Amino acid sequence: MSELELKISELATKYLPLASEILKEAIRLPADHMDTDPFCGESNHEGPRMEYLKESIIKHGAVFKPEDVFFDEYGNIVWYVEDPEDKTPKEQKKVVYFDGHCDTVKALRSEWHNKLGKGVDCFNGVTNPDEVSIEALKETLGYVPPKEEWNNLIFGRGSADQLAGVISQIIATKIMIELRSMGALKGVIIRSYGTAAEEDNDGAGPMYVHKHVLPNAPVEMYPDAYIFTEGTGDYTRSACGIYRGQRGRMQIEVSVIGRSCHGSMPDRGLNPLEWGAKILVACTEQVENGVGIKDHDFLGRGTRTASWATLDSPSDCAVPEQFVFRFDRRITYGEDPAQCVSIIEELPVIAEARKAGLTVKVSIPRYNNASWTGYYPNNDAVYLCWETPEEHPTIQAAVKTYEKVTAKTITDEDITANPLLKREPYVGRWIFSTDGVGCYRKADECSDADTAIMKAKGWQLDAAGFWHPPMLGLGAGHEQHTHRIGEFCCTRELKAAISWMARYPSQLAEL
Structure with a gap:
């Protein structure tokens, strides 16, 4: 020394x-x-x-x-x-x-x-x-x-x-x-x-x-x-x-908007929770089959997992109005954030939900909570x-x-x-x-x-x-x-x- x-x-x-x-x-x-x-x-x-x-x-x-x-x-x-x-x-x-x-x-x-x-x-x-x-x-x-x-x-x-x-x-x-x-x-x-x-x-x-x-x-x-x-x-x-x-990391948000109604007559509504569950299952199968997931010899393999959800419903005996969930997507080299979104967007079940009358949006959320000093960052939730x-x-x-x-x-x-x-x-x-x-x-x-x-x-x-x-x-x-x-x-x-x-x-x- x-x-x-x-x-x-x-x-x-x-x-x-x-x-x-x-x-x-x-x-x-x-x-x-x-x-x-x-x-x-x-x-x-x-x-x-x-x-x-x-x-x-x-x-x-x-x-x-x-x-x-x-x-x-x-x-x-x-x-x-x-x-x-x-x-x-x-x-x-x-x-x-x-x-x-x-x-x-x-x-x-x-x-x-x-x-x-x-x-x-x-x-x-x-x-x-x-x-x-x-x-x-x-x-x-x-x-x-x-x-x-x-x-x-x-x-x-x-x-x-x-x-x-x-x-x-x-x-x-x-x-x-x-x-x-x-x-x-x-x-x-x-x-x-x-x-x-x-x-x-x-x-x-x-x-x-x-x-x-x-x-x-x-x-x-x-x-x-x-x-x-x-x-x-x-x-x-x-x-x-x-x-x-x-x-890297990104968040992917899926918003499913349906039509609320009383749970005793669900045929009058469009259930975003049930359709959202179908989308989640399809997304899980995508990952299990390695669709859109790349690997890197040093950084490792990309991953995606459901990480957060919220349900907008008037009661527990009603068809909900909206179901929103997010994925935590870890990004390795060669994976593009826009492609990570489009892979979900192109799922057949999403097209089926839209055809049934629901509104489905797949997007990257923005972070805009104020810091402790009152600064609003307003950035996409994409981290390279x-x-x-x-x-x-x-x-x-x-x-x-x-x-x-x-x-x-x-x-x-x-x-x-x-x-x-x-x-x-x-x-x-x-x-x-x-x-x-x-x-x-x-x-x-x-x-x-x-x-x-x-x-x-x-x-x-x-x-x-x-x-x-x-x-x-x-x-x-x-x-x-x-x-x-x-x-x-x-x-x-x-x-x-x-x-x-x-x-x-x-x-x-x-x-």
Whole structure:
């Protein structure tokens, strides 16, 4: 290890208690606001947590000046770090974006207690280990360390998905500032984001940046590398993997409008629920037969599943008026969102329903719920897949960083206690979504100057005509634990993630 890497490792260990303290409070904080906002902490209700994170960034020295951290119009928290004494010209510096989302899914407090016991809480973590059902926890999560290791686990909603990543960003920027004299910030600019509403609207935080901040921006605003701190653990393989791609996602909505009437004379109505059920069965058969579903050797196979429905009916003894349902469609390379819609649209059963007199509409819904700052994104619910080639310099820098500092930050004790921590980096992909699905620029909407910058910084132009920055990620937390009752984060993995983040920017600049 170099002197810089040794010091990063030391500080990642030194500041681990601070990281744990901030993470626990970020998880706990919504409990204070349940009486006034029962959705606190969820998408579009992140305000109190965002304010706490801003205070923490300033208080603990994760920025040079208080004005270097702010909220943008969308509601993302943004903090900017650049060594004022570094004489490297701005246009020659490597610009690294860190990104993690600050919202969570529903906490489901009663379910934590009912399923796991009163000794663990979605906000307060483990309060009494003896009152936690280990069997129920294992059944829910699949993997749980032995009880003697629980003092190194942080339980609670958002621990694995993905507040640990945002807190890692805070501690990493703090370490880089403290070690600037040793070159931790030499030749780099850090723009770190804690995004809003990712759970509801994947990638909308970066969408705002790419739509409203980057167009016609100077070169020092454009990222050379985009780092997502979403959990990259997999309890079947390795903790803290280096991930370089993921499938995209879209929502497909099917609206079936019929004619309501009293249930005693259904022949006078047109039943959208019954016809909708036929459509659902036909859609299921499509997927089972692989119709319109493609595979990719790295990102994996596309999938589609019914995920949401609502019924408009005057009573439970009437023919309903309208039935609306949605599909969650995971998109791999080679799958086009418009085709994903048309495959359903062309089903014979839909033509039959229309012939019978019902109105059927297959469409992509738009997301337009206001963020916690009152911003309306108004975007189609389409989120693009992406892959950064393994030979790309950003991935090579990630592997070198892991080998040079993270592997050596992981102690023998860490490995004995958590065998999923590996000294050899695992390079793979996410199964679920991160903010990466929102990091794109449409080629025909870019100026010549912007296009020249993107090309120079190694951005990729995909077959659909979208520019993507070089993207990858590493974070504490296991994919299988996200959105689960009993989710937790291992602090040993948190330490490993912090050390990697604190070294990666300067390592990239050295290439």
